Amino acid sequence: MQPIHILLLIASYFSVLIFISFITSKSANNDTFFKANNSSPWYLVAFGMIGASLSGVTFISVPGWVEAQSMSYMQMVLGYVVGYAVIGLVLLPLYYKLNLTSIYTYLQDRFGKNSYKTGAGFFLLSRTIGASFRLFLVANVLQLLLFDAYGIPFWVTVTITILLIWLYTFKGGIKTIVWTDSLQTLFMLIAVGVCIYTISAELQISNIFTYVADSELSKTFFFDDIKTGDYFWKRFLAGAFVAIVMTGLDQDMMQKNLTCRNLKDAQKNMFWFTIVLVIVNFFFLALGVLLTDYAQKNGIDAHKDELFPIIATKGTLGLATAIFFLLGLIAAAYSSADSALTSLTTSFSIDILEIDKKKDKTEQEKIRKKIHVLFSFVLIATILIFKYFIADESVIAKIFTFANYTYGPLLGLYAFGLFTTLKVKDNLVPVICVLSPFLTFFMNYLCLKHFNFDFGFSLLILNGAITFIGLIMIKKSNK
Numbered sequence: 001m002q003p004i005h006i007l008l009l010i011a012s013y014f015s016v017l018i019f020i021s022f023i024t025s026k027s028a029n030n031d032t033f034f035k036a037n038n039s040s041p042w043y044l045v046a047f048g049m050i051g052a053s054l055s056g057v058t059f060i061s062v063p064g065w066v067e068a069q070s071m072s073y074m075q076m077v078l079g080y081v082v083g084y085a086v087i088g089l090v091l092l093p094l095y096y097k098l099n100l101t102s103i104y105t106y107l108q109d110r111f112g113k114n115s116y117k118t119g120a121g122f123f124l125l126s127r128t129i130g131a132s133f134r135l136f137l138v139a140n141v142l143q144l145l146l147f148d149a150y151g152i153p154f155w156v157t158v159t160i161t162i163l164l165i166w167l168y169t170f171k172g173g174i175k176t177i178v179w180t181d182s183l184q185t186l187f188m189l190i191a192v193g194v195c196i197y198t199i200s201a202e203l204q205i206s207n208i209f210t211y212v213a214d215s216e217l218s219k220t221f222f223f224d225d226i227k228t229g230d231y232f233w234k235r236f237l238a239g240a241f242v243a244i245v246m247t248g249l250d251q252d253m254m255q256k257n258l259t260c261r262n263l264k265d266a267q268k269n270m271f272w273f274t275i276v277l278v279i280v281n282f283f284f285l286a287l288g289v290l291l292t293d294y295a296q297k298n299g300i301d302a303h304k305d306e307l308f309p310i311i312a313t314k315g316t317l318g319l320a321t322a323i324f325f326l327l328g329l330i331a332a333a334y335s336s337a338d339s340a341l342t343s344l345t346t347s348f349s350i351d352i353l354e355i356d357k358k359k360d361k362t363e364q365e366k367i368r369k370k371i372h373v374l375f376s377f378v379l380i381a382t383i384l385i386f387k388y389f390i391a392d393e394s395v396i397a398k399i400f401t402f403a404n405y406t407y408g409p410l411l412g413l414y415a416f417g418l419f420t421t422l423k424v425k426d427n428l429v430p431v432i433c434v435l436s437p438f439l440t441f442f443m444n445y446l447c448l449k450h451f452n453f454d455f456g457f458s459l460l461i462l463n464g465a466i467t468f469i470g471l472i473m474i475k476k477s478n479k
Contacts, residue, residue, distance in 0.1 A: 003149040006326060010146075013330060017168045017180050024179055025172030030355075030364050033173030034101050034346050035259055040178045042265035045256050046273040048181030051188050051335030052253065053277060058284060059188065059332040060137060064304040066288030070219040072230040076457065077281045079239020081274055086240075087248035088270040090418065095254065096263040102350040103254050110417040112426030118433050119413055120351035123251055124344060126406040128375075131340035132382035133402075135161060138329060139383060141309055145326070158383045165338045166376045170369065174255055174346075177339050181256075184331035191328020192283055195312060198321045199290045203297070212286045215293070229456030238457035245407035245460065249414055252343035341379065345372045401459070408440060408463020409433035415464060416471045423476040432470035439466050 031037055065073060095103055104123065108116030139158050147157045169176055196208065205211045212218050222230045229235075247253040260266040291307050294300070302310040311317065312325035349355045349371050355364045413433070416422070440463040447453040455462055 003146050005323075006142075006146045009323065009326060010142075010330065013327065014164050014168070016183070017164075017334075020179050020183065021168035021172055021176045024176045028172050028175065030361070030368055032175050033171075033342070033368065034255070034350070036173075036175035036178055038259060038261060040175070040256070040259035040261075042260050042269040043272070044178055044182050045260055045266075046269040046276070047185055048178055048335070049253065049256055049269070049273050050276055050280060051181050051185030051332055052256070052339050053247070053273075054188065054280065054284075054332055054336075058281075059192075059329055060141075060305050060308050062281070062284045063288035063291050064307040066217050066285060067292045067303060067307070069230060070217050071285045071289070072220065072222055072235065074220045074282065074285060075222070075230070075232050075235035076239030076242065077278055079236040079241075080243040081278065082236075082240040083243025084247065084270055084274040084277075086244055088267045091244075091248045091254075091414075092257060092266050092270065093263060094418075095258060096266065100258065101356065102347055103249070103251055103258075104347065104351050107413060107417070111413070111424055111429060114426045115413065115424070115429040116351065118430045119410055120347050122406055122409050122433065123249075123347055124352075126403060127250070127252055127340055127344055127347075128378060128382060129402055129406070131337055131344075132379055132386060134340075135337050135379065136383045136386045137305065141329060144309075145313060154387060155380075155384055158380050162341075162376050162380050165334060165341055166372065169338050169342055170372055173342050174259055174339070177342055178256060178259060180338065181335045184335035187331035188328045188335070189280065191324040191331070192280075192287060194324040195308075195317075195321055195328075196283065196287050196290065198317045199287075199294050199311075202317065203290065203294060205290075208286065208290075212289050215289050217289045217292060227451070227453045229454040231456070234456050234458045238460060241411060241460050241464065242403065242407075242457065245411045245464075246403060249407065249410045250343075251347045252339050255343050255346060256339065337379075341372070341375055344375045344378075348375065401457075404457065404459035404463060405437040405440060408460055409436050409467045411460065411464030412436065412467025412471065416468050422472070424471050425474045425476060428474040429471070432467060432474060436463055436467040436470060 025032070062073060094106065098106060098109070100106065102120070104116055104120040107119045135158070139154070139161050142161070143154055143157050147154075168180065200208055200211075203211075221232050222228070222235075223232050225231060226234075257266045257269060260269060287308075291311055294311060295302055295307060298316070300311060309325070309329075313322045345368060349368050353367060353371070355367050358364050358367075409432075413429075416424075440459055443462065443466075444455050444459055447455065
């Protein structure tokens, strides 16, 4: 596949997104940007959330993970089901009852302004890092396949990437994203289907389910050693809590749900989203089994995040596979990144600057547009920093590891707020939330060093528990 073909593919793809933006952003205002005027069809939100949840990281990293960890990731996916049930039955009713634009407004009502700002601050940090990791991965692939051929440096690649996102989100915001995410999810799923079909044909597989089931890489459940990071109950519980914090306590994901017409529609969206997400993740893992076997049988030396891109674009699977791979990768990456940019703009505008309290609507829109540009530059700067500090382990593991530390305080805050009636000393909440990740890191280090016990992804639960205990320590007396 020649660079000029890739360039034409990207240009055509973004022409479609910009056209959708033009249609959906007519007469747009801040209410359109933040909540889509509460007019989004639930089924469209549900379908679009698939792409936003998976992202370009899952598209590349999950298949690449199978070689080293078999299908153990499915243990987390099953835990997601429990987490999404909590979101649909507990968190969504709360958000709709309070008629929230930013979900962190709840913390102000429950604890006070310092808690509110702290929760929003942790989200801004978490989502900035997470979105940057995802875009970094895609920018690297585009650099290798396209921009290196034209001598374009990496920083230009990154700038173009963010500029394109800004271009189709700056006016319509979340209303545009609900529609573009659905289109991008469709492209991503078609790409996975095409890749599975072509590899199965190359390997002469008549029944993919039987083939995957018989593979040595299909082992899913691990109950042997509680000390290892892939132990079932660690992964399952971690999956449940990861879903709660990275979807239910995440402005990015919840902002889409809050655009539905009512609570009942939002809950239907979450129910169907959960079912489809489990199925899609299974097919990503099945694709990982096929890719690993294909690489071994054809002498291809590619592993982890390099496995899928190299086989799809450099192997013998044909031009169609390469085209759909790139289309799926771009779609998966941008369906996550565009909503991240919008949610960062929303949270900073509402939670930090509190522009919703300003009476002048024109001034509100001016400020929101400036913040949208500001976070575009923040993402560019963060990705360029990652260029020099990224390590060699799978990107998805990095995102979840980082999330364990940054989303843990949010988990503790919301759990304390929902399951107790205690009041806390609001001015001390930021101290507890900042100390908690450091204590979590220290405890994990000691357990690994002295007991060879790996918390794995369940670090999130530990972090949330430490925050919860810290909040108990600063509760107000009844006097």
